[in-house]
Amino acid sequence: MIIAVTNQKGGVGKTTTTVNLAYYFAKAGKRVLLVDADPQGNATSGLGIDKRALSASLGDVLLGSVAAAQAIIATNVPEVWLLPTTPQLADTEAQLAAGDQRFSRLKDALKSLLAPGESTAQSYDIILIDCPPSLSLLTVNAFIAADKLIMPVQAEFYALEGLGQLLETMKLVRQRLNPALDVLGVVVTMYDSRTTLSQQVFEEVKKHFPDKLCATVIPRNVRLAEAPSHGLPVGMYDRWSKGARAYKGLAKELMKRLEQNTTTTNSTKA
Numbered sequence: 230m231i232i233a234v235t236n237q238k239g240g241v242g243k244t245t246t247t248v249n250l251a252y253y254f255a256k257a258g259k260r261v262l263l264v265d266a267d268p269q270g271n272a273t274s275g276l277g278i279d280k281r282a283l284s285a286s287l288g289d290v291l292l293g294s295v296a297a298a299q300a301i302i303a304t305n306v307p308e309v310w311l312l313p314t315t316p317q318l319a320d321t322e323a324q325l326a327a328g329d330q331r332f333s334r335l336k337d338a339l340k341s342l343l344a345p346g347e348s349t350a351q352s353y354d355i356i357l358i359d360c361p362p363s364l365s366l367l368t369v370n371a372f373i374a375a376d377k378l379i380m381p382v383q384a385e386f387y388a389l390e391g392l393g394q395l396l397e398t399m400k401l402v403r404q405r406l407n408p409a410l411d412v413l414g415v416v417v418t419m420y421d422s423r424t425t426l427s428q429q430v431f432e433e434v435k436k437h438f439p440d441k442l443c444a445t446v447i448p449r450n451v452r453l454a455e456a457p458s459h460g461l462p463v464g465m466y467d468r469w470s471k472g473a474r475a476y477k478g479l480a481k482e483l484m485k486r487l488e489q490n491t492t493t494t495n496s497t498k499a
Contacts, residue, residue, distance in 0.1 A: 230487060231339060231356045232413060233375035237391050239362035241383040242418035244271040245453055245463075246476075247359040250379075252462035253480030255308035259354040262301065262310045262342060266335070266371055267361040268318040273311065276304045277460020280315045287314040288321035290338050291370075297338040306462060310353070322366050331366060332406065336374035364398050372402040377413035379483070382434055384420045384427040384446075389437065412441045413490075414483055420446040445479040448472065 234247040244267065251263045265272040266287060270280050280286075285300040290312065297312060304311050325331045335358075342353055358371045372378070378399065382388045403410050415438045421427045435442050447453075450472035456463040463473045 230354070230377065231343070231358065231375045232377045232379055233358040233360055233371040234379045234381065235360040235368060235371065235395065236380055236382065237362060237364050237368075237395050238383070238387075241362075241381045242447060242453075243362065243381050244275060244359050245457070246379065246381045246416065246418065246447070246479075247357050248272055248275050248457070249453075249462045249464065249472075249476040250480055250483070251309050251357050252306055252464050253477050254355050254357075254484070255306060256464070256477075257480065257484055260308055260310075260352070262312060262353040262356045263304075264312040264335075264339070264356060264358045265314040266318075266358050266367050268314065268316055268322070268367075269361070270314045270316060270318075271457070272359040273313040273315075275457035275460065276306065276309075276311055276462075278302065278304070278311060278313055280313065283313055283315060286318070287312050288318045291321055291325060291334045293334075297342060305460065306465065318367070325366055332369055333373055335367075335370035339374055364394060369398070369402065372399060372410060373407045375407070375410060377411055377487075379413050380415045381418045381447075382415055382430075384417050384430045386426065386430075388417075388430050388434065392437075412438070413486055414443045415441045416443045416445065416447060416479060418447040419449050421449050443479060443482055445475060445482050447475045447479065450475075 234243055236243055251261045255261045263272060273280055285295045289295040290297050290300050301310050301312050339356055360368050360371045417431050448471050450470060452467040452470035453463050453472035456466040459466055467473060
């Protein structure tokens with residue numbers, strides 16, 4: 230299963246969501262690969278990796294100079310591996326724009342890494358892609374590679390602004406290149422239960438995504454903000470914090486949805 234975590238707005242908790250879901254999916258017994266497809270490389274540094282010490286990164290993989298398996302590195306999180314990135318990925322994107330198969334480079338790079346049956350040293354149950362905060366060529370590559378999307382939405386006044394364009398891009402990708410792409414969940418982040426605004430935003434998002442909105446909300450939490458500076462998911466930094474408990478609950482909710490989708494798909498095939 231390949232899942233892209235996306236929102237074209239920055240600062241909505243996209244990378245935080247990707248890193249912490251990777252941790253809790255791994256805690257649930259899954260082999261997880263996190264693909265850092267954002268040129269800012271926050272997921273890479275958030276897992277404690279020094280970008281200056283990397284011998285290969287996602288940019289090299291997309292340009293075809295290195296196989297994905299050769300660029301993947303271990304992290305300090307058990308059962309979580311990383312396909313890291315550096316700021317040079319922004320230059321790579323410009324080079325991709327003039328190349329062949331520019332929309333499917335990521336899909337081609339990742340297809341050999343999913344475990345269809347028997348696992349190997351370089352196979353994964355779940356691949357999470359941390360997308361850039363824009364509808365760029367890298368984002369389209371992620372949409373074409375992915376089976377599902379997770380969309381973090383900040384509990385703020387402009388929460389839904391831009392989501393229409395994101396969904397239109399998803400629709401175009403489904404029509405032309407990836408008909409199976411679907412939204413796994415929309416999750417409200419930076420939620421403050423003390424404010425009316427957060428509650429109003431949650432209800433507004435619920436109107437637009439009644440079947441996709443996650444019941445679990447991610448609160449504003451100091452520990453969530455501190456954890457990346459230590460190169461750790463919040464569950465390893467402070468497992469009892471509100472942020473850690475929220476992401477643990479979100480991971481369980483999304484895993485249940487994945488299991489239901491798998492059951493439904495298998496029933497349909499039968």
